[in-house]
Amino acid sequence: MEPGTSTGDLAVEAGRAALQSAGDPVVDLVVLTTTTPDHHSPATAPWGAAQLGLGTLPAFDVAAACSGFTYELAVGDAWIRSGMAEGVLVLAAETLSNGGLAVADAVPAGDADPPPCRAGASGGRRPARSPPAAASTAPPSPRRRGPPPGSAACHPA
Template sequence: MASGVASVVSGVGSFLPPRIIGNEDPPLTALDTTGEWIRSRTGIERRRWVEPGTSTGDLAVQAGRAALRSAGYPVVDLVVLTTTTPDHPSPATAPWVAAQLGLGTIAAFDIAAACSGFTYALAAANAWITSRQAQCVLVVAAETLSTITDPSDRGTAVVFADGAGAAVLRSGHLEEPGAIQAVLLGSDGTQKNLAVVNSGGSRQPDTEGTAARADRCLQMRGPDMFAHAVRRMTEVSRLLMERLEWPVESLGAFIGHQANQRILDKVADLVGVPAASRFANIREVGNTSSASIPLVMNDLVTAATVPAGARTLLTAFGGGAVWGAVALNWPDIKPSS
């Protein structure tokens, strides 16, 4: 940490598309499944999907605007957008989002770290602030996973959802509520096929538009993903708390990537997190990939659930394979609306 400078969460916001898909609603009813099967294996009862024509950038603008409102409309130096579903393969989506928010010609870039994207984006923002390259950073995590999901694939169609969450970070002090205390990230590229969209990149171009639908959509090895997610989220959480000398019973809030309720429960059990400190919203919004953690954070700020300054641990695992954890003091901020 450079000269005692810390990055402090000063605002949060979120946006969910209005279209709600319940477990018993079309098109899920066309799958070989039931609402109870989905609930028992994922913990999900409903999720949000965008309407045709709505992009990831559209959701990001709404969430970013809410976070800026929550933070009191500060002067922003940088926008970091994390997503698996950018508006275009090129260019990045972040500059367009910054422009739509009226932030001028500031720096803006995308991060592709799948479901761990928010932890990676927080790490990037933290680095810019603590190195004094920026005073204020807007981090946005936005996904329209329904646009890359095969509706006939039961393993993904019932899980993935759309939404966006955002956080504003400003320069401050380590002792403040909202201050990031430490970050720990990891990756293992040998496991890149845990969750992958095979077609459309330089390794498997689809210039003729003839790729099979399965190759154009996200494919996931569910059981393997479950095992790796539990292992890595548990490890990184333990390591970060050991580094900070935080006893697990001192945690006031533990927020894992909302991949699957059974994964969340298993990780929290293995880490030893008290039941009162575990928070989730997967039942209502599904798996929104990188957006899931900030969506939970915004819910908790809105409900004033966690006291300012409480020790908080965020952890995630995603395709790549990538994982991360961020430790912070719970922020002292007001809801965005």
Template sequence: MSLVSAAVITGVGSYLPSRLVRNTDEPLSLLDTDDEWIRSRTGIRTRHWVEPGESTGDLAVQAGRRALRSAEITSVDLVVLSTTTPDHHSPGTAPWVAAQLGLGNVAAFDVSAACSGFTYALAAGDAWIKAGMAERVLVIGAEALSTITDPSDRGTAVVFADGAGAVVLQRGCAEEPGALLAVRLGSDGTQKDLAIVAAGGSRWPEERQQAARGERCLRMQGPQMFSHAVRRMTEVSRLVLESVGWQPDVVEAFIGHQANQRILDKVADLVGVPGPARLGNVRDVGNTSSASIPLVLDEVVREKSVGAGARTLLTAFGAGAVWGSVAMTWPDIRPPS
């Protein structure tokens, strides 16, 4: 019997900056809020922020290095970096990350798909492998959201955080643990104002000094974001499960984008994912946008709490609006040292 070709996760890695910020620490303690309010509405108690001078690229290098070490390889054919906070508007951050990792003149590019970025980056790596354009791909989600967050805005300052997670994809077969079995993506550009950094792009160039400080920071319509996230993550999860012929109750590992614990619980309930399958770390690391799913993946690999080959569902929603879901099996890899 012939085996179906697939992209297989063979390595994982993650990195969190050293600065730990609790709900009771400044600058959050100066807001019109408290620890109980933040926990009850978001589920978050701590998050990590970069130090001055520390960038998204720095975080990505650390996570990427650990993923390569986990996969026991030193070279790849492609680096895909998902981020909302690149080191520069131009050039992209991925080529610099590849250079810092010693990967030579490898193909490298950024993906900008907000909190759904990791699912989009996985889809890109999966497509390159299936098309025969790559044997190995390093996929990284990295964010320094604290650099675009207004510390006086309660709606975003208590939620967003920094970090990076990475996986190595390698050509294999669908029967192997860690295989990507199906990907579904979507978008609705009419909802671009749900979460937006209005100034700094070509529509509102920052150098004209027209923008107030708040327009250079991420603004979010919280209640609307909640309802759209629940709807789209539920829809796309059902679609990807249907495409692989899985009923929700057979899912053994579910990782949703770690935006808010209430969103995660609602989506899992609506999809019908069993309680023991629900994995997350939003309580300890906050909303790290496109880094959130690989951060959970790496953490659970380290814990060895999910068996190789377990039916796994990933799902995310982000600004754009964009959303995505992946059906895969849990990888059979050792925790990175």
């Protein structure tokens, strides 16, 4: 890593490579996971989206260390399944020390058709876990499982 290279610089480099690799897909959302943002406010993702020439679109950071990439994939999946986005650019970048440890990766999501799932399956997602009985005396709230009724997110095999 060159001195002065920021987390945003790494994210833009990874994002540019991912977009070129995917054939410049439609991007409606940019999510960046990092524990070393360039700024706490504004977030690094909007700056990165602007550098990539993506125009005005939702962009935000997820600060959750190693699990952040998994979380942002879930967020991107939810935006696509809900119809709020056709494509999501998922970025991960870290600049953990001045000694040059830097990592960056990017995944454009939303280009492929969702894989088929079995009838009655939860759309590839595990059911939400209920809190332990001792954690709350309130009745559990109802949760819808699987894709919305009538959606194309899950096709019976």
